[in-house]
Amino acid sequence: MVKMIAVDMDGTFLSSAKDYNRARFQRLYQKMQEQDVKFVVASGNQYYQLTSFFADIAADISFVAENGALVISEGDELLCGKLKPALITEVLAFLDSQQEVRVILCGRHSAYVRVSEPASFITQASQYYHRLATVADFKTLPADVLFKFALHVPIAETEQRMAAINERFSGRIKAVTSGHGDIDLIIPGLHKANGLRVLQEKWQIRAEDIAAFGDGGNDLEMLSHVGQSYAMENGSAIVRATAKYIAPRNDAEGVLTVMEELLEK
Secondary structure (H helix, E strand, O other), X not given: OXXXXXXXXXXXXXXXXXXXXXXXXXXXXXXXXXXXXXXXXXXXXXXXXXXXXXXXXXXXOEEEEHHHOEEEEOOEEEEEOOOOHHHHHHHHHHXXXXXXXXXXXXXXXXXXXXXXXXXXXXXXXXXXXXXEEEEOOOOOOOOOOEEEEEEEOOHHHHHHHHHHHHHHOOOOOEEEEXXXXXXXXXXXXXXXXXXXXXXXXXXXXXXXXXXXXXXXXXXXXXXXHOOEEEEEOOXXXXXXXXXXXXXXXXXXXXXXXXXXXXXXX
């Protein structure tokens, strides 16, 4: 019997219109409460953006945000990663030496983007980072705990750029992608699967009793970890090869359809 359901958001739980069938989900969420099944949002996005999708129940569910750097459950912070200042400086120097790399530095209280970035990039970033501060540079930031870099590169160069970063910073930082030219640089080991482990410990839930849904490269560890893994039909080839099952497309409410089946068992 499933005791936890973890969902990625973009390309998975959300439709292409960046929304979901709220009435259908509410009916399912009520069933989850009746069956004591935990609902977890596991995304590369910012915690403050993720809570906006679940305003009525945000204090009652759990979030593995920023690709695992931040875990908040029922309003309580259970994990918050921290990058070492020297590593941040080294990574920024490397990124600034590269062409066509847009950079966001992500922290517990806010994300930060340089005012010199194109206005179109900042506007798009604000859709995913509801707390986004523009700064002159990254050398003088407000007091914050920094735990992730979010990059945008030319889509065709995503894999090449990731490989270069992973070779350069092997063991110290890891590049993962959700597709579309977006790359997150995360603290090794602080991925979505680790976030689920933190929640498993809290609730004493086994990995085999978890169902998880994803569509991108940043979901691989999570899908490999759980007992019932679902790749979206619209997911990348490697995700579909990793997961045990295929769920219908995100635009066909695939996650909700499978959730209905799981909760009827």
